[in-house]
Amino acid sequence: MARHSEIMDIFKGKRENFNFCNDDDLMALKMVLIKCCDISNEVRPMEISEPWLDCLLEEYFNQSDKEKEEGLPVAAFMDRDKVTKPTAQIGFIKFVLLPMFEQVALLFPQLHDVMVIPLRNARDHWERLKEQDDEIRAKQQT
Known part of the structure; x- marks a missing residue:
């Protein structure tokens, strides 16, 4: 990266x-x-991609936990106190994956339906989950 x-x-x-x-x-x-x-995990169906995402996030969180223990700076995207699955994926899909796969699909248009569309669907899925999380947090604060 x-x-x-x-x-x-x-x-x-x-x-x-x-x-x-x-x-x-x-x-x-x-x-x-x-x-x-x-970095194509999010192109795959959710039942395949999400368990891999869980493993990746746990690896990030474990690393950031050790960095915190040692007084080292922690990358925001690896901090379990700041990251949720939806927030981690939304930014990654929007700013890394979609622009990259869209560029490749311009050269190979047949990839649009099998890669770009699933990424947009994954982005939409994680945005819906984030909205639900935000609603739950808002209710808990009132």
């Missing part, structure tokens, strides 16, 4: 005039496809 923006900028710059015979264009495509494979 440290190089996400760099990889996306390179790919975007090449996508419009993409040439499958150009080694630099192909390298940019390979890099973005590897990223897609690596």
Whole structure:
């Protein structure tokens, strides 16, 4: 993720005039496809993606717990006191996954229905859950 923006900028710059015979264009495509494979959990059906999300969040939370114990700074997205499943996923889908998969789908339009649409559905699912969580918290505070 440290190089996400760099990889996306390179790919975007090449996508419009993409040439499958150009080694630099192909390298940019390979890099973005590897990223897609690596962080594509939310493209899968919820019954498959959610257990993996639970494992990932637990790993983040355990790491941040240890960082807190040692007095180290904690990344906000890894802090169990600040993150919920819906909030973690909404931002990740909106700002990382959707822009990346939408760019890839511009080069390969057949991917729109099998990758972009499921991501939008996942975003909508997590937004509905966040709304429900917010309503519950609001009722508890009154």
